[in-house]
Amino acid sequence: MSNLNVSLSPHVHSGNSVQRCMLDVLIALTPALCVSFWYFGIGALVVTLTSVAACVLFEYLIQKFVLRVKPQLFDLSAVLTGVLLAFNVPSNLPIWIIIIGALIAIGVGKMSFGGLGQNIFNPALVGRVFLLVAFPAQMTTWPNPMQQAHYTDVTTGATPLYLFQQYVGGDASALEQMPSALDMLLGMHGGSMGEVCALALIIGGIYLLCRKTITWHIPVSILLAAFCTAFFCYGLDLHLALQQVLAGGLILGAVYMATDYVTSPVTPRGQLLYGCLIGFIAILIRRFGSYPEGMSFAILLLNACTPLINKYIKPRRFGVVKK
Amino acid sequence: MKTFRMGGVHPAANKLSAGVAIRPADIPEVVAIPMAQNLGAPSKPVVAKGDKVKVGTVIAEPGGFLSSYIHSSVSGTVDKIDSVPDATGKKVPAVFIKVEGDEWEESIDRSATVERQLKITDPKELVDRIFKSGIVGMGGATFPTQVKLAPPPGMKCEVVIINAVECEPYLTSDHSLMLEHAEEILVGVTALMRAMQVERAIIGIEANKPDAIALMTEKASTFSGITIQPLKLKYPQGGEKQLIDACIGKQVPSGGLPIATGALVQNVGTAFAVYQAVQKNKPLFERIVTVTGKSLKQPSNFLARIGVPIANLIEAAGGLPEDTGKVISGGPMMGKAMPAVNSYMVKGCSGILIMPSAEAQRKEAQPCIRCAKCVDACPMGLSPLFISKYSQKHMWAEAEEERIYDCIECGSCSFTCPSHRPLLDWIRQGKGKVMGIMRQRAAEAKAKAEAEKAKAENK
Numbered sequence: 133m134s135n136l137n138v139s140l141s142p143h144v145h146s147g148n149s150v151q152r153c154m155l156d157v158l159i160a161l162t163p164a165l166c167v168s169f170w171y172f173g174i175g176a177l178v179v180t181l182t183s184v185a186a187c188v189l190f191e192y193l194i195q196k197f198v199l200r201v202k203p204q205l206f207d208l209s210a211v212l213t214g215v216l217l218a219f220n221v222p223s224n225l226p227i228w229i230i231i232i233g234a235l236i237a238i239g240v241g242k243m244s245f246g247g248l249g250q251n252i253f254n255p256a257l258v259g260r261v262f263l264l265v266a267f268p269a270q271m272t273t274w275p276n277p278m279q280q281a282h283y284t285d286v287t288t289g290a291t292p293l294y295l296f297q298q299y300v301g302g303d304a305s306a307l308e309q310m311p312s313a314l315d316m317l318l319g320m321h322g323g324s325m326g327e328v329c330a331l332a333l334i335i336g337g338i339y340l341l342c343r344k345t346i347t348w349h350i351p352v353s354i355l356l357a358a359f360c361t362a363f364f365c366y367g368l369d370l371h372l373a374l375q376q377v378l379a380g381g382l383i384l385g386a387v388y389m390a391t392d393y394v395t396s397p398v399t400p401r402g403q404l405l406y407g408c409l410i411g412f413i414a415i416l417i418r419r420f421g422s423y424p425e426g427m428s429f430a431i432l433l434l435n436a437c438t439p440l441i442n443k444y445i446k447p448r449r450f451g452v453v454k455k
Numbered sequence: 456m457k458t459f460r461m462g463g464v465h466p467a468a469n470k471l472s473a474g475v476a477i478r479p480a481d482i483p484e485v486v487a488i489p490m491a492q493n494l495g496a497p498s499k500p501v502v503a504k505g506d507k508v509k510v511g512t513v514i515a516e517p518g519g520f521l522s523s524y525i526h527s528s529v530s531g532t533v534d535k536i537d538s539v540p541d542a543t544g545k546k547v548p549a550v551f552i553k554v555e556g557d558e559w560e561e562s563i564d565r566s567a568t569v570e571r572q573l574k575i576t577d578p579k580e581l582v583d584r585i586f587k588s589g590i591v592g593m594g595g596a597t598f599p600t601q602v603k604l605a606p607p608p609g610m611k612c613e614v615v616i617i618n619a620v621e622c623e624p625y626l627t628s629d630h631s632l633m634l635e636h637a638e639e640i641l642v643g644v645t646a647l648m649r650a651m652q653v654e655r656a657i658i659g660i661e662a663n664k665p666d667a668i669a670l671m672t673e674k675a676s677t678f679s680g681i682t683i684q685p686l687k688l689k690y691p692q693g694g695e696k697q698l699i700d701a702c703i704g705k706q707v708p709s710g711g712l713p714i715a716t717g718a719l720v721q722n723v724g725t726a727f728a729v730y731q732a733v734q735k736n737k738p739l740f741e742r743i744v745t746v747t748g749k750s751l752k753q754p755s756n757f758l759a760r761i762g763v764p765i766a767n768l769i770e771a772a773g774g775l776p777e778d779t780g781k782v783i784s785g786g787p788m789m790g791k792a793m794p795a796v797n798s799y800m801v802k803g804c805s806g807i808l809i810m811p812s813a814e815a816q817r818k819e820a821q822p823c824i825r826c827a828k829c830v831d832a833c834p835m836g837l838s839p840l841f842i843s844k845y846s847q848k849h850m851w852a853e854a855e856e857e858r859i860y861d862c863i864e865c866g867s868c869s870f871t872c873p874s875h876r877p878l879l880d881w882i883r884q885g886k887g888k889v890m891g892i893m894r895q896r897a898a899e900a901k902a903k904a905e906a907e908k909a910k911a912e913n914k
Contacts, residue, residue: 136779136780136781136782136792136793136794136795136796137780137781137792137812137815137816138781138792138793138794139781139792139817140792140877140879140880140883141785141787141788141789141790141791141792141864141866141879142787142788142789142866142867142869142870142879143781143783143787143788143790143792143808143810143814143815144466144467144624144787144788144814144870145817145818145869145870145875146464146466146870146871148828148871148872148873149818149821149873149874149875150821150824150873150874152873153824153826153873204821207821247822248821248822248824249822249823249824249825249874250822347831393824393825393826393827394824394825396825397827398825398827398830398838398840399827399830399838442841446838446857447830447833447836447837447838448461448836449709449835449836449837449858449861450460450461450696450700450706450709450834450835450836450861451696451706451707451708451709451711451835451861452708452709452836452858453708
């Protein structure tokens with residue numbers, strides 16, 4: 133018995149893994165993915181497959197030839213980035229633009245910092261925002277749902293957030309074209325691939341909470357802060373505030389993007405502050421900015437603040453009484 | 456149901472030997488009784504080669520203030536004093552005794568009757584009997600009990616808390632002790648209360664031992680001042696600070712003694728040893744030990760004499776399985792991996808865990824993804840992801856700032872990390888270093904103050 137293994141305690145492990153965490157998020161995204169395939173048909177399929185394949189490929193190539201490390205594709209993080217990037221773009225986006233987005237997301241957003249766990253910004257959002265700035269026309273024309281057999285030749289229409297902007301700009305009739313809060317919950321309107329069905333996103337979010345993959349702090353604080361801010365920004369109207377929360381990428385961002393482990397604070401109190409500021413800034417951008425949607429910018433801004441939040445907001449200590 | 460307020464994890468219980476009756480382990484031909492069995496200074500042997508000893512004869516005296524007596528666990532002749540490996544492979548001196556018969560000191564009451572009326576009532580005499588009986592903390596920390604029973608001036612004990620949590624997976628020695636010796640434990644607790652001159656004791660038991668909770672609650676009704684506190688299942692509830700928090704809702708101040716909360720914590724095994732010492736005049740020379748493991752034939756609870764080879768106990772439980780990859784002294788969360796099965800039974804050994812090779816290897820560490828699961832799991836409110844990084848990078852000032860010295864080394868962080876990072880390995884190193892720096896700084900400050908004082912006086 134000379135080959136006994138000697139290592140320090142603990143000698144057992146929970147069995148959790150990075151791969152399992154990523155898989156949980158992918159499972160949680162499945163309802164929304166199914167809804168988007170149903171609404172946007174072939175376009176959604178092409179965009180998702182292209183985005184995932186490109187993200188995985190770029191991750192592999194950069195790890196192998198640039199960073200020269202053993203490629204780690206099994207952790208599924210590149211797959212998740214691919215799905216999230218696809219969720220954030222219109223379903224009629226040309227393939228070559230998606231590939232550029234994937235390159236920016238993985239190459240600039242993740243690998244330039246050193247890979248998994250090192251990045252400051254959410255990679256999928258880095259890709260999305262780059263595309264938004266570089267290809268504003270393609271990134272802001274939104275196909276109408278239920279044209280399943282069409283890809284780039286779809287008819288496009290106004291999203292709820294565009295209508296909101298028209299309304300704020302003085303066009304009172306825009307409100308009449310706005311889908312009701314119930315329709316927005318179910319997703320009968322134009323928008324980016326993954327954001328159109330709030331209900332599917334919420335179901336996935338509940339799964340993540342049950343699996344303890346995420347905690348409630350970030351999503352709940354974002355949604356509450358956004359709701360309150362919208363209430364004050366849109367004339368103290370509860371229905372408008374609710375529509376603001378359901379419209380655009382707010383729920384997608386709150387549940388799946390802002391909760392990204394690497395780029396969010398580590399303490400519950402830090403997460404609450406982070407979430408509140410995201411919700412607040414997102415609505416301010418929507419109301420006063422020139423872009424109809426502000427969620428991506430709000431999350432990226434707070435991603436940048438995360439190290440600072442971690443520095444100043446510490447966990448509650450055991451046995452230390454505040455003087 | 457109560458529990459401690461922050462952090463904690465839920466490792467699989469794997470109490471394979473729960474409900475298995477305690478059986479005495481065979482006495483071998485030779486025992487080797489190590490002389491380092493308590494936290495603090497090792498004991499000094501007082502016997503020499505050729506001396507005849509009986510069961511219960513003193514063979515070693517305390518080697519300092521923080522030290523304890525050691526008694527012979529067998530009758531026979533002292534063969535030699537030689538060094539033996541302890542569970543971690545470190546060499547320690549030990550008294551070897553050739554066994555001849557099983558003759559006990561006459562002063563020991565060997566009858567099975569439970570003596571309920573305390574035979575010693577004077578607190579000082581009680582502590583002295585506990586000291587003379589060689590009792591140490593039986594949960595594994597092996598802190599000499601007589602020292603713990605003498606709180607520093609200004610600190611007052613208000614309640615005795617008995618640690619019957621046994622939150623380590625696999626181990627069942629405390630559980631089986633409660634099932635078979637409930638009444639004796641309660642008498643022992645009464646003796647501890649008397650020694651501390653308090654009227655109140657709480658016995659904390661985790662909810663996964665409903666039979667022990669029921670039995671102890673029933674028996675405790677005939678004792679005054681003792682309550683049984685069922686606790687919600689959560690590791691590391693058996694940690695002293697966590698148990699005090701769970702039972703009376705008070706936090707031990709950082710850097711302070713547990714007694715600052717008014718609570719004195721003793722292990723349930725210690726309470727039983729106190730019973731035997733006070734009521735039966737029987738010193739501590741044997742204890743309950745769980746020998747367990749998934750591929751072991753017969754996971755068992757043994758009553759084993761101190762100094763019995765660990766290998767004999769494993770043999771009695773069905774022998775070391777073919778697929779053994781790791782042998783642990785203690786539980787899987789805080790126990791120590793043994794480099795070889797060549798050590799001997801000691802007072803602090805509550806379990807021997809044999810792990811199959813499939814579970815013995817750590818997985819390769821992945822990059823930290825800052826998921827904060829370690830922050831959620833830490834029962835001390837630390838950020839293991841950051842302090843482990845500071846340790847790795849020798850950033851001692853930052854590690855101190857982040858209170859690395861508060862770590863209780865429970866292992867919840869490493870257990871929960873999805874990236875399989877050995878967080879506690881790094882934190883242990885950093886904690887040792889930082890505490891060294893803090894001690895040195897305190898010593899320098901003291902020396903400087905004294906020098907200035909001397910200078911002022913000389914003027």
